Amino acid sequence: MSPAPKDAQKPYVAYQGVAGAYSEAAAAKACPNFETIPCDQFETAFQSVENRIADLAILPIENSLGGSIHRNYDLLLRHNLHIIGEVLLPVHHCLMALPGVRLESVRRVISHPQALAQCEQTLTKLGLNAACEAFDDTAGAAEQISLYNLQDTAAIASARAAKIYNLEILANGIQDDSRNFTRFVVLSRDPVDPRADRPFKTSVVFALENGTSSLFKALSAFEARKINLSKIESRPHKNFPIRLVETVKRFEYVFFAEFEASMAEVRTQEAMAELKEYSSFFRVLGCYPMDIASESASNEG
Numbered sequence: 001m002s003p004a005p006k007d008a009q010k011p012y013v014a015y016q017g018v019a020g021a022y023s024e025a026a027a028a029k030a031c032p033n034f035e036t037i038p039c040d041q042f043e044t045a046f047q048s049v050e051n052r053i054a055d056l057a058i059l060p061i062e063n064s065l066g067g068s069i070h071r072n073y074d075l076l077l078r079h080n081l082h083i084i085g086e087v088l089l090p091v092h093h094c095l096m097a098l099p100g101v102r103l104e105s106v107r108r109v110i111s112h113p114q115a116l117a118q119c120e121q122t123l124t125k126l127g128l129n130a131a132c133e134a135f136d137d138t139a140g141a142a143e144q145i146s147l148y149n150l151q152d153t154a155a156i157a158s159a160r161a162a163k164i165y166n167l168e169i170l171a172n173g174i175q176d177d178s179r180n181f182t183r184f185v186v187l188s189r190d191p192v193d194p195r196a197d198r199p200f201k202t203s204v205v206f207a208l209e210n211g212t213s214s215l216f217k218a219l220s221a222f223e224a225r226k227i228n229l230s231k232i233e234s235r236p237h238k239n240f241p242i243r244l245v246e247t248v249k250r251f252e253y254v255f256f257a258e259f260e261a262s263m264a265e266v267r268t269q270e271a272m273a274e275l276k277e278y279s280s281f282f283r284v285l286g287c288y289p290m291d292i293a294s295e296s297a298s299n300e301g
């Protein structure tokens, strides 16, 4: 599926998946006045913004139970879009099948790998005699059951997906923990102006001159200025994957760091100047308003 042509009058946000996907719900929450453009792959969502088919893209980046969505970290590095916002979405999964299908006759459960991971223990507890299979997105899995009249298959997706694809909910709230939140980032061709009058986050990516051994020193740039580091993720350094130190081959990484401070603050500028001293590569991915309301909601769960 490729994105539909853009009507120049309306703002558009691209997401991966089909109608009923959590990414579509995140797009509606982050960009309420935008039309949505479904894309079959994460990369297509990036390309839609680069090719001006869409104004923005929304991408899942991490989940509180399933962890990081590594593919999107790699794509953030490969493409040159800016993070201009974030949104935390509570993810409430349902197990669904064709009307009349009973739990005992389900032999296959299909969904996005993240959704399967988030429901792993509950699926075991339900006592299903079924194999799990990965699908491109949760709602796409629900659509597949409907399209091909799959009597032995259930999907993990949202209640909205069950409604859209005329499926019946066999079990509700099947995530392994009720505090199941996915964090999405909003991407644009242009950055937003960093501000210091409300809580902002900054995301950076860097590689270290001396490899992982100097990570502690590099991160002390934040600690020294009381900047709260909210996330660190490492990925293979695709341009320089191995460092030979005498006879030892060491794997090389790029580090994605997110911290709760704005680039408009002097302490952030100083921390980044210090971090750059240890880095062989450094890029700011974005400086954007924090999703405060959702973050406090996540603490309540």
Ligand SMILES: O=C(O)C(=O)C[C@]1(C(=O)O)C=C[C@@H](O)C=C1
Residues within 6 Å of the ligand: 016, 017, 020, 021, 022, 023, 024, 060, 063, 069, 091, 112, 114, 115, 136, 137, 138, 139, 182
């Ligand atoms: O498949 C979907 O519905 C998506 O929006 C993707 C996605 C993900 O990639 O993590 C988003 C939120 C949920 O964590 C499960 C799946």
